[in-house]
Amino acid sequence: MKFTEKISNKLNELLTKNYDAEAGYKLASDHTENGTLKDYFNRKAKERYDFGHHIKNEIKAYGETPDKGTSLAGDAHRAWMNIKSTVTSNSEEALLKETIRGENNAIEEYKTILNEPHLPPTTEAILKNQLSTIESTLKEVKAFEIMA
Structure with a gap:
């Protein structure tokens, strides 16, 4: 397997995770009445939609094809979030806990790819920027959780 194909495969995995996160955030928005959280x-x-476009462009720059759609694991996670928020008395707290779990997973996935040797500078810059944003999001969601 050539290097660009290997990196593109890893970026496609990350792209799918961003599709999952985008769909998860939309679901979370649908399951809260709190206007501040809904907007957030x-x-x-x-x-995450924008993250996906940056990653897709990077994959295309390698001459590879970006994946389309969410993952089965992400679909299952959203179904679980949907059920949990329906039966939990404090659905906002449940949504925030799941968001924290998802962001922690995203951070680990980004770090794994960033540890790849010989990562092209453009790819590294995109992923580091996105990772930084996700780390900030994690802090923000933890602050929301404290207030919930």
């Missing part, structure tokens, strides 16, 4: 979740969904 919608902004984060748009942010």
Whole structure:
């Protein structure tokens, strides 16, 4: 397997995770009545949509094809979030806990790819920027959780 194909495969995995996160944030927005959280979740969904476009462009720059759609694991996670928020008395707290779990997973996935040797500078810059944003998001969501 050539290097660009290997990196593109890893970026495609990350792209799928961003599709999952975007769909998860949209679901979270749909399951809260709190206007502040609804707006926040919608902004984060748009942010992950934008992340996906940056990653897609990077994959295309390697001459490879970006994946389309969410993962089965992400679909299952959203179904679980949907059920949990329906039966939990404090659905906002449940949504925030799941968001924290998802962001922690995203941080680990980004770090794994960033540890790849010989990562092209453009790819590294995109992923480091996105990782930094996700780390900030994690802090923000933890602050929301404290207030919930």
